[in-house]
Amino acid sequence: EPEVTQTPSHQVTQMGQEVILRCVPISNHLYFYWYRQILGQKVEFLVSFYNNEISEKSEIFDDQFSVERPDGSNFTLKIRSTKLEDSAMYFCASSGGRYNEQFFGPGTRLTVL
Amino acid sequence: QQQVKQSPQSLIVQKGGISIINCAYENTAFDYFPWYQQFPGKGPALLIAIRPDVSEKKEGRFTISFNKSAKQFSLHIMDSQPGDSATYFCAALTGGGNKLTFGTGTQLKVEL
Numbered sequence: 288e289p290e291v292t293q294t295p296s297h298q299v300t301q302m303g304q305e306v307i308l309r310c311v312p313i314s315n316h317l318y319f320y321w322y323r324q325i326l327g328q329k330v331e332f333l334v335s336f337y338n339n340e341i342s343e344k345s346e347i348f349d350d351q352f353s354v355e356r357p358d359g360s361n362f363t364l365k366i367r368s369t370k371l372e373d374s375a376m377y378f379c380a381s382s383g384g385r386y387n388e389q390f391f392g393p394g395t396r397l398t399v400l
Numbered sequence: 401q402q403q404v405k406q407s408p409q410s411l412i413v414q415k416g417g418i419s420i421i422n423c424a425y426e427n428t429a430f431d432y433f434p435w436y437q438q439f440p441g442k443g444p445a446l447l448i449a450i451r452p453d454v455s456e457k458k459e460g461r462f463t464i465s466f467n468k469s470a471k472q473f474s475l476h477i478m479d480s481q482p483g484d485s486a487t488y489f490c491a492a493l494t495g496g497g498n499k500l501t502f503g504t505g506t507q508l509k510v511e512l
Contacts, residue, residue: 320498320499329489329504330489330500342498343498343499378444380443388446391436391444393441393442393443394443
């Protein structure tokens, strides 16, 4: 069964450092998403990406964040200068269409020290 | 207005019992309402979803009841099993957008 994969599973970084979280969406999907979940809280939308551009983003997704699809398979989230409050689980998701199921990856736990 | 309110925060049910989780929303532009199940250390996985043109959808032991006028929907888990112990999130999607707005989650524990 196809699945979304994410690497690394856990990333520890120092405040102010740049991190890149990587995702491989399901191969024939067209819509890609990043969500985050602070420990014990709800899942929050960050950004959606379609046709090589951002289609929607939340207020959380400020200038410190960027997304990229560098090739035909990877989808990345970059945080330029991490803050303590960026510590969270980051989930990548993909779907074949707007009302199609969004399949979530297992997440990357980001810890900012 | 973009929020989805979910209750209860936690729920303990005996094996074989019915688990009921409720959600309410304000934004009438929401037109797709999925429920996600999340086990510790895993990403959310779609359980069942409904559109507002129907009042109920059933898949196996899982049923969504939808009340459009009250802007409420609920998940019923019949014959609850210990393997159902997980966190459940309701969510909503607008037709004009493609982001999921999640509820705050319900931690379900099914006891033997």
